Amino acid sequence: MLKSILHITDLHLNNFGGTDEHLRKRYYKEFLDGLVKCITDSNQKVDIIVISGDFVDKGKTDNFQYVSEIVEYIGLKLNVEKSNICACIGNHDYEYKKEKSDGSNSSELRIPYKDFSIQYTATVIVSNDRACLEKLDSEIYYLSLDSTLGSHLPDRKGKPGNISEEEVDIIVNDILRENIPENSILLIGCHYPIEVFPNSLGGVSEENWSDKHQWSQAGFLRSRINNIPGVLKIWFFGDTHFPDHLFYESALFVMTGRFGGSTNSESQLSRQCKVVNIDEGSNIKNIATYNFRMTTHEDSAMNGYWSSEVSEIRTIQTSKNDREVPVTKTPIAPTINFDDIDKISDTIEKKIIERIKNLDLYSFGRFKTSNDNTSLGWISINQLLNEQKILSSIVSKSVSRIENLLNHSVSETAIIGLDFWGAIIGSQVSVRTGIKHFCLATRGHGQYHSNLEIKNTLLEEIIPNLKSIVVFIDVISSGSTVNKTIEAIKQLNGIIEFHLISVISNNNQLKSEFSRNLNSKGTFCLDLKIPVLNNIELPDEDILPPNIDFSIKSE
Amino acid sequence: MILETKNNDITFVGSRYIFTRMQVLIWCSSGTNLLHSVEKKAGDLLAHLITDFVEDKTIVINFAGIVNIDDHALDDVFVALSKIGRQLIIINGYHLLSIIDRLKKDYDITITSNSSEDWISLGKQNQVLLQEISEERKTLKADFIKESIKKTFIKFDSKRRLHSTPILANGEYNSNLIISEIKKFMWMCFFMADRIQELLDTYKLTNVKLLTASLRGAPFAAMIGLIKKLEYETIDHFGPKHKVFDIEFLNRIEKGTNYIYIGDFCFGGTEIKIAKTYTEMKSSKLCHALVLGNLIDSVYFKDEFELMSLQSLEGLNPDAEFTLL
Numbered sequence: 001m002l003k004s005i006l007h008i009t010d011l012h013l014n015n016f017g018g019t020d021e022h023l024r025k026r027y028y029k030e031f032l033d034g035l036v037k038c039i040t041d042s043n044q045k046v047d048i049i050v051i052s053g054d055f056v057d058k059g060k061t062d063n064f065q066y067v068s069e070i071v072e073y074i075g076l077k078l079n080v081e082k083s084n085i086c087a088c089i090g091n092h093d094y095e096y097k098k099e100k101s102d103g104s105n106s107s108e109l110r111i112p113y114k115d116f117s118i119q120y121t122a123t124v125i126v127s128n129d130r131a132c133l134e135k136l137d138s139e140i141y142y143l144s145l146d147s148t149l150g151s152h153l154p155d156r157k158g159k160p161g162n163i164s165e166e167e168v169d170i171i172v173n174d175i176l177r178e179n180i181p182e183n184s185i186l187l188i189g190c191h192y193p194i195e196v197f198p199n200s201l202g203g204v205s206e207e208n209w210s211d212k213h214q215w216s217q218a219g220f221l222r223s224r225i226n227n228i229p230g231v232l233k234i235w236f237f238g239d240t241h242f243p244d245h246l247f248y249e250s251a252l253f254v255m256t257g258r259f260g261g262s263t264n265s266e267s268q269l270s271r272q273c274k275v276v277n278i279d280e281g282s283n284i285k286n287i288a289t290y291n292f293r294m295t296t297h298e299d300s301a302m303n304g305y306w307s308s309e310v311s312e313i314r315t316i317q318t319s320k321n322d323r324e325v326p327v328t329k330t331p332i333a334p335t336i337n338f339d340d341i342d343k344i345s346d347t348i349e350k351k352i353i354e355r356i357k358n359l360d361l362y363s364f365g366r367f368k369t370s371n372d373n374t375s376l377g378w379i380s381i382n383q384l385l386n387e388q389k390i391l392s393s394i395v396s397k398s399v400s401r402i403e404n405l406l407n408h409s410v411s412e413t414a415i416i417g418l419d420f421w422g423a424i425i426g427s428q429v430s431v432r433t434g435i436k437h438f439c440l441a442t443r444g445h446g447q448y449h450s451n452l453e454i455k456n457t458l459l460e461e462i463i464p465n466l467k468s469i470v471v472f473i474d475v476i477s478s479g480s481t482v483n484k485t486i487e488a489i490k491q492l493n494g495i496i497e498f499h500l501i502s503v504i505s506n507n508n509q510l511k512s513e514f515s516r517n518l519n520s521k522g523t524f525c526l527d528l529k530i531p532v533l534n535n536i537e538l539p540d541e542d543i544l545p546p547n548i549d550f551s552i553k554s555e
Numbered sequence: 556m557i558l559e560t561k562n563n564d565i566t567f568v569g570s571r572y573i574f575t576r577m578q579v580l581i582w583c584s585s586g587t588n589l590l591h592s593v594e595k596k597a598g599d600l601l602a603h604l605i606t607d608f609v610e611d612k613t614i615v616i617n618f619a620g621i622v623n624i625d626d627h628a629l630d631d632v633f634v635a636l637s638k639i640g641r642q643l644i645i646i647n648g649y650h651l652l653s654i655i656d657r658l659k660k661d662y663d664i665t666i667t668s669n670s671s672e673d674w675i676s677l678g679k680q681n682q683v684l685l686q687e688i689s690e691e692r693k694t695l696k697a698d699f700i701k702e703s704i705k706k707t708f709i710k711f712d713s714k715r716r717l718h719s720t721p722i723l724a725n726g727e728y729n730s731n732l733i734i735s736e737i738k739k740f741m742w743m744c745f746f747m748a749d750r751i752q753e754l755l756d757t758y759k760l761t762n763v764k765l766l767t768a769s770l771r772g773a774p775f776a777a778m779i780g781l782i783k784k785l786e787y788e789t790i791d792h793f794g795p796k797h798k799v800f801d802i803e804f805l806n807r808i809e810k811g812t813n814y815i816y817i818g819d820f821c822f823g824g825t826e827i828k829i830a831k832t833y834t835e836m837k838s839s840k841l842c843h844a845l846v847l848g849n850l851i852d853s854v855y856f857k858d859e860f861e862l863m864s865l866q867s868l869e870g871l872n873p874d875a876e877f878t879l880l
Contacts, residue, residue: 303712363803380803382788382789382790382791382803382804382807383807386786386787386788388587388780388781388784389588391587391777391781392586392587392588392781393588395586395587396586396588399558399586402556403556403558404556405556406556407556408556409556409557410556410557410558410559413556417774419770419791420770420773420789420791421773421789423734423770423771423773423774424773424774424777424778424789426774427734427740427774427777427778428586428587428774428777428778430735430737430740431582431583431737431740431741432558432582432583432586433556433558434558434559434560434561434564434737436735436736436737437734437735437737437740438731438734438735439731439734439770439771439774441770443791443800456731457709458731458732458735459735548800
């Protein structure tokens with residue numbers, strides 16, 4: 001079955017007659033024409049469109065009429081019939097602020113969305129408030145899930161909704177009853193991602209991010225649907241505005257960046273959509289990502305162009321009992337275990353620990369390194385690396401490591417120095433190796449740095465031609481800073497190898513998702529314990545305030 | 556990965572001379588562990604330069620900062636000089652004459668020198684015209700600095716206020732374009748280090764520390780510290796957007812220290828003024844600042860600190876428009 005599915009999400013139509021949205025009245029056709037041209041120029045066809053919620057912004061349901069106009073236009077340009085356009089509701093698609101805490105008006109508030117989405121309904125097999133199963137053709141089914149339902153409860157306000165076991169039973173039994181034929185495809189549209197994508201991914205931009213944006217209550221539903229045999233399952237998520245795609249539990253999970261929204265809200269992520277290509281044998285062939293590249297420093301509602309790139313599929317290793325879905329491509333980055341982290345030099349590690357002891361450079365306290373995590377230890381890295389012999393030794397050993405480990409040429413490689421000490425080490429290694437170096441500010445998620453520090457356009461220009469990147473950073477606590485940087489780069493070039501060199505990194509703190517993005521990881525000091533805890537495990541900040549805080553603050 | 560130093564990165568080629576610097580060769584070949592001592596790898600890199608250049612130009616190498624030469628470090632240099640018949644002039648290295656003489660051993664190399672002009676000539680013995688060498692060196696250096704900094708100007712779509720200074724600008728000088736270019740970054744570090752030496756000599760400063768408080772100033776400060784064997788303090792960060800993540804920096808500012816601020820570009824001097832205030836809170840001084848480029852004439856800051864730069868930005872790029880608000 002040769003099929004191509006376009007995934008769009010988070011249109012966030014706010015002010016159709018305004019000027020700060022790509023999907024505004026006087027610009028959306030130009031914006032979409034550019035996308036369609038980019039799709040056709042890359043010899044890509046589209047059979048089905050899945051739009052995973054947040055069609056309108058902040059419950060402005062009057063805007064559904066304009067969204068219809070926009071969706072109709074893109075369907076027309078791509079020659080996709082309305083019945084092959086699949087939708088699901090997002091948390092912005094109803095007037096959530098008016099939802100009563102007893103849930104008595106939940107259905108009523110969703111009526112404008114239902115009136116809007118009914119025009120895209122194919123043959124409905126079964127439908128209820130939570131889910132709707134449709135049959136697009138003899139081999140393709142679409143399950144729409146309402147992940148917002150149940151968010152009226154006091155503890156779920158502004159978060160994905162609760163789902164009961166009974167609801168899960170009903171949904172799964174409805175699908176099983178249909179006896180979906182083998183080698184069919186089940187597409188699932190669900191606004192909130194269900195647990196699969198890790199906390200450390202780039203959408204972490206507010207307090208308690210995972211609780212607000214991951215539908216962890218539906219993890220059981222995900223697993224049971226994925227257990228349905230003989231059917232290729234593809235999940236389409238929205239909400240996070242952050243892209244990723246991978247295999248897990250023998251299903252494909254696709255999360256795509258936002259398609260619309262105001263350019264007044266700060267974000268470094270480009271407008272985006274993806275096309276999942278399925279080959280004749282119902283195998284995932286590849287995923288093409290279409291990004292609207294900005295041509296200005298600031299996010300702009302018009303200055304940009306569409307570009308495309310094809311990514312292979314990554315997998316998360318699961319237990320042997322998992323059924324395997326055929327994949328035609330191998331993962332681009334091998335999964336590495338915690339044990340794979342290299343200590344680069346015992347001698348330097350000894351010197352580092354000695355200096356930390358002698359100068360009393362280790363502080364214990366509450367150091368909030370991100371919105372989710374807090375480090376309980378803090379090293380005065382400035383005083384540690386002001387010892388010129390240690391710095392010079394680190395540079396020399398890094399040069400040797402790069403020389404021995406990397407197979408690509410100097411011109412196919414770049415060095416990225418993160419924050420002060422990453423930049424200092426990176427610049428010195430650059431002179432020794434001849435590899436270009438770029439420094440980036442990441443602390444505090446870049447909100448306290450200038451555009452030139454957080455967005456290195458020189459780097460962006462060469463990324464498409466790179467095959468490997470060496471990232472330097474001083475201390476790794478949870479790994480979220482590095483992961484965020486890597487994920488952002490992957491948007492521009494999905495096949496780059498990443499090699500990380502840190503001064504201090506605590507082995508057992510690293511999350512598997514963080515390691516998954518790396519081809520190698522070396523550190524100069526592995527034995528120093530720096531405990532990292534999730535913020536929810538610590539007392540409230542008015543009881544124990546942070547010594548330092550790198551989380552994102554709304555200003 | 557095969558690593559190779561490019562001749563273009565480590566030299567400036569003039570009409571009659573090819574200029575390089577021993578500490579540059581050491582950095583590229585051996586690293587920064589022993590920037591003040593010539594090891595064999597650095598000597599070999601110099602030997603390659605002597606043999607690689609086809610044109611018959613004299614190689615002038617600046618030995619500033621070098622205090623020692625390892626045994627056998629110059630063996631290949633002597634071999635190359637006798638084989639090619641090229642002249643090698645060492646400037647700022649007369650103090651090493653006895654070591655070079657000793658290392659020459661049986662190699663058939665002529666060595667002449669002049670202590671008052673501080674040069675040593677090896678190999679082919681053309682007349683050493685120090686004035687001519689100085690002028691060509693000065694011109695090449697000035698042109699390199701001017702062009703490198705000029706090219707860092709990036710225009711905005713429209714005019715906007717700069718982060719740390721009330722200046723309306725149609726663009727910004729972006730030192731990332733120097734940091735990411737090996738030749739530019741490396742040589743700017745040495746040119747800044749030379750300015751620091753001038754400062755130390757002029758004011759006879761003691762108890763000196765470098766201080767930087769911006770991401771793009773940090774690579775320069777750390778490298779200048781290594782070159783000049785000066786301690787340096789990095790504070791994350793005062794600018795361009797002020798947000799101090801480095802919670803302990805006030806404890807590190809030591810009483811009686813002469814701080815020299817190192818930065819990339821200076822527009823209104825806000826970060827320097829903040830740094831000065833902090834250092835003076837702890838009974839230290841910050842009377843000097845060195846940057847790649849400055850927009851406002853240093854006279855403007857004369858009552859607060861002496862601002863030095865490699866290049867004035869005023870009128871440097873005809874496309875650049877800066878208006879004080």
